[in-house]
Amino acid sequence: MSEATLLAHLQRLQLPYFHQQAAPLAAQAARESWNHGRFLEHLAEGEVARRDEALVARRVKAARLPGIKTLDGFDWSWPKKINRAQVQQLFRLAFLAEHGNVILLGGVGVGKTHLAIALAHAACLQGKTALFTSAIDIVNALAAAQATGGIKREMARLMKPALLVVDELGYLPIGKFGADALFQVISQRYERGSTVITSNRAFKHWPEIFKNDSTLTSACSTACCITPSPS
Numbered sequence: 249m250s251e252a253t254l255l256a257h258l259q260r261l262q263l264p265y266f267h268q269q270a271a272p273l274a275a276q277a278a279r280e281s282w283n284h285g286r287f288l289e290h291l292a293e294g295e296v297a298r299r300d301e302a303l304v305a306r307r308v309k310a311a312r313l314p315g316i317k318t319l320d321g322f323d324w325s326w327p328k329k330i331n332r333a334q335v336q337q338l339f340r341l342a343f344l345a346e347h348g349n350v351i352l353l354g355g356v357g358v359g360k361t362h363l364a365i366a367l368a369h370a371a372c373l374q375g376k377t378a379l380f381t382s383a384i385d386i387v388n389a390l391a392a393a394q395a396t397g398g399i400k401r402e403m404a405r406l407m408k409p410a411l412l413v414v415d416e417l418g419y420l421p422i423g424k425f426g427a428d429a430l431f432q433v434i435s436q437r438y439e440r441g442s443t444v445i446t447s448n449r450a451f452k453h454w455p456e457i458f459k460n461d462s463t464l465t466s467a468c469s470t471a472c473c474i475t476p477s478p479s
């Protein structure tokens with residue numbers, strides 16, 4: 249078989265790493281006296297790595313992250329008070345298998361959103377689906393969906409990811425519909441998927457966000473709660 253024919257077959261089989269690296273790896277194999285098994289192993293490893301990278305890229309894109317954040321990039325000198333060991337343990341992602349929830353509380357600028365994005369990104373790297381959104385965006389999306397008869401489809405989109413990040417809960421007033429909508433999202437995800445919530449409102453004030461309905465606050469009481477503090 250000619251090299252051109254081989255490359256055409258590899259391209260048709262949708263093996264781009266094989267297609268791109270077959271010739272240079274064959275030359276390396278000849279120089280270093282590889283056997284056929286080792287040559288094939290290198291090609292297969294490269295193709296698997298390429299596909300894994302592509303899957304991660306697709307999951308990260310689907311997560312709609314506002315940027316790429318990692319735990320390594322977190323500034324531990326600010327906030328002044330944070331349980332570093334608890335945060336590092338959280339990034340083991342054991343809570344995803346248990347469908348556990350996480351609440352990040354604190355004032356503006358203490359790194360809540362950074363940690364939430366980093367958790368979603370870490371989940372994508374570990375083969376999990378994630379979605380980043382804000383509380384107000386959820387409310388607006390569900391309101392628009394209700395007006396067009398697509399609320400079931402929108403709810404299904406919010407139920408689908410293994411990890412849903414709800415950023416900035418309580419930053420803006422949401423009204424009765426918004427409170428009910430967020431309640432439905434969080435309660436329906438309970439024990440079906442994990443939810444990370446960031447808020448600048450103390451946990452004891454959450455009933456005010458949900459129009460003095462303490463049911464949701466009680467439902468969230470078993471979540472892992474981390475409170476970064478600037479002081």
